[in-house]
Structure formats: C-alpha cells, structure tokens
Amino acid sequence: MIDGTGAVLHHLQGGLLFGYTVAGIDDVDADLVPDFLVSQSWYDVSRNKPRRGRVWVYSGATATPLYTVVGTTDNDYLGRTLSRLGDVNGDSIPDFIAASYVSSQTAPQAGLLLVVNGKDGTTLHQLVGSAASVWLSLSVAATTDLDGDGFPDYVVGIPGVPTTGSNGLGAARVHSGASGALLHDFVETTVGSAFNVALGYSVASGDFNDDGKPDFVLGDPLFDDPFGGGPVGAAEIYLGCPAS
Numbered sequence: 264m265i266d267g268t269g270a271v272l273h274h275l276q277g278g279l280l281f282g283y284t285v286a287g288i289d290d291v292d293a294d295l296v297p298d299f300l301v302s303q304s305w306y307d308v309s310r311n312k313p314r315r316g317r318v319w320v321y322s323g324a325t326a327t328p329l330y331t332v333v334g335t336t337d338n339d340y341l342g343r344t345l346s347r348l349g350d351v352n353g354d355s356i357p358d359f360i361a362a363s364y365v366s367s368q369t370a371p372q373a374g375l376l377l378v379v380n381g382k383d384g385t386t387l388h389q390l391v392g393s394a395a396s397v398w399l400s401l402s403v404a405a406t407t408d409l410d411g412d413g414f415p416d417y418v419v420g421i422p423g424v425p426t427t428g429s430n431g432l433g434a435a436r437v438h439s440g441a442s443g444a445l446l447h448d449f450v451e452t453t454v455g456s457a458f459n460v461a462l463g464y465s466v467a468s469g470d471f472n473d474d475g476k477p478d479f480v481l482g483d484p485l486f487d488d489p490f491g492g493g494p495v496g497a498a499e500i501y502l503g504c505p506a507s
C-alpha cells in the first residue's frame with residue numbers, strides 16, 4: 264500500500280502468485296474505511312489438495328487480514344480475477360467477486376465465478392463455464408442495477424474457444440448480482456466482413472448516457488476482418504441492454 268506521497272505504507276507478501284490480482288472493495292468490516300483483496304491463485308491447501316487458490320480480504324485501514332476465501336476444488340486457481348460488487352444479499356455489507364477462468368470443475372479451463380458474501384467469505388452463488396476453454400470470467404466488472412431489483416449486477420467475459428481447433432467468437436453476459444440469473448447475453452457482432460474472435464476479453468461498465476441504466480464496453484482485441492486486412496481489434500460500446 265502506498266500513501267499520498269508515494270511512500271509504501273505496508274508491504275505484504277505470501278506464497279507463489281500472491282498478488283496475481285488485487286482489487287479494491289467497499290468497507291466489509293464496518294470501520295468506514297474501504298478494504299481490498301489480494302489473490303494467491305497457486306495456493307495448495309495441502310499436498311493432496313493442490314492449486315485451489317486463495318483470496319485474502321484485507322482491512323484497508325490496517326492492512327491486516329480479515330479472512331480468506333479458498334477454492335473448493337483442485338486446480339481452481341481461485342483469484343485469477345477479482346472485482347468489487349456491492350451488497351447483493353441485503354445485509355448492507357458489500358459483497359465481491361472471486362473468479363478463475365482456468366478452473367476446470369466442469370471441463371478443462373471452463374472457468375468459475377463466485378459471488379462472495381462480504382460478511383464472512385461464504386459463497387452466495389456461483390457460475391461455471393459451459394465447455395472446455397471458454398474461459399468464463401477472464402474479465403468481470405460490477406454494474407449498477409440492471410433488472411430493477413435494487414441490487415447491483417455484473418458483467419462477465421467469456422472470450423475463449425468453444426471447441427478445440429476453431430476460433431472462439433466469445434461472449435459477455437450480464438447476471439443478477441442477487442441470484443446469478445442470466446439477464447442479458449451479448450453475442451458475436453459482425454460489421455461488414457469483420458467478426459468477433461474473443462469478445463469479452465475485457466469488460467467495463469458505467470452509465471454513459473445518464474439514463475440511470477448500466478452501459479457496457481466490451482473488448483475484443485482479436486476482432487478480425489479477413490477481407491479487410493486481417494485482425495483489427497475492437498471495443499464495442501453498448502448503451503444499455505434489455506433485461507430479459
């Protein structure tokens with residue numbers, strides 16, 4: 264941690280891949296100071312429970328650990344992706360997202376996303392990738408409330424290949440922060456002869472047109488136009504989306 268003059272306030276260190284991802288979150292321990300996450304995605308619970316990954320939740324005020332969240336399955340590598348979210352279960356304590364696009368619970372590198380209870384680190388709900396190498400949660404971002412239930416929602420990028428040997432077109436999906444229900448699926452776009460190759464490699468959200476509804480920026484750095492000179496890269500901006 265670094266103070267306003269650029270001096271290091273605290274130096275934290277842990278095992279291999281400690282610090283792979285970090286994220287600021289809102290105040291989970293009610294001391295009115297925002298808190299933060301540091302992941303250690305190579306964490307072995309034991310010799311027989313390898314590479315489950317661990318996410319440390321730290322007090323922003325003191326840089327001391329509050330609790331940890333550990334992957335439940337071997338090779339989860341939990342903590343490859345992290346994000347703030349906001350309170351999604353109505354206890355006024357902000358919740359957050361801990362994820363891993365290389366988790367192989369359902370298929371090799373299908374991906375895993377946990378919405379974590381900020382109060383105690385338990386899982387409120389989870390998403391898993393639908394097929395090998397789809398890389399669910401390579402990117403994730405919180406959004407404001409899309410479906411009008413009063414709780415924030417989130418957008419998750421799924422940029423990987425659907426089957427071995429073919430280019431993935433990628434996807435980005437908006438899910439309910441409260442339940443995990445699918446609210447919207449951004450699927451591939453074509454512009455003339457160009458098409459998505461890795462839609463959802465990066466995602467961001469904000470209200471760009473001031474209508475109170477979340478808008479989205481979806482990155483596809485491999486956006487391709489085979490008849491126009493090859494890969495061109497793209498970032499697509501969506502003003503809102505229908506909640507369905």
Ligand SMILES: [Ca+2]
Binds near residue numbers: 294295
């Ligand atoms: Ca705090």
Ligand SMILES: [Ca+2]
Binds near residue numbers: 355357381382
């Ligand atoms: Ca909460």
Ligand SMILES: [Ca+2]
Binds near residue numbers: 441
């Ligand atoms: Ca919502």
Ligand SMILES: [Ca+2]
Binds near residue numbers: 469470471477
């Ligand atoms: Ca908007």
